[in-house]
Amino acid sequence: MLLGLLILLGCQLIGELLVVALGLPVPGPVVGMLLLLSLLLLTGRRVPEALRKVVDGLLGHLALLFVPAGVGLMNHFGLLAREWVMLAVTLVVSTAITMAVTGWLMSRLARRFSAKEEL
Known part of the structure; x- marks a missing residue:
């Protein structure tokens, strides 16, 4: 699960850095999500098991968000x-x-x- 969480947070961090560096009028997590989508499309449209476990856990507790x-x-x-x-x-x-x-x-x-x- 640690690897999946690292992937999610890494994409969000890179998205935040891109928004700040380029002055984009879009939230950093949105750019990070697009980056994650791009990575998943490039790796054969298959979600790694570590990432799937983290995402399933987050979706299971979505109401708390x-x-x-x-x-x-x-x-x-x-x-x-x-x-x-x-x-x-x-x-x-x-x-x-x-x-x-x-x-x-x-x-x-x-x-x-x-x-x-x-x-």
Whole structure:
């Protein structure tokens, strides 16, 4: 498990370093996750067993990772109470846009793959 944890934290560290060095407007863990994805694709799309054990353990306790976010929401409850209309509109509009783009993409991909099957 130590090797898997080292891989995860190493990718996050490299992502943080890249963000700081290049001044990217993206969080370091996101860059680290993309780096990890690239490494997994380069190594044959197979997740090493050490990494799989760590990831399974983290996913098994995923609900605990939402506790800090819930505490942050309660700390800023006054702000949420003042801005609830804007938050609700933002959530509805972003959900609608996401669903529309996903539907458009799925229909486009379905047409593309059905055309390839006919050949």
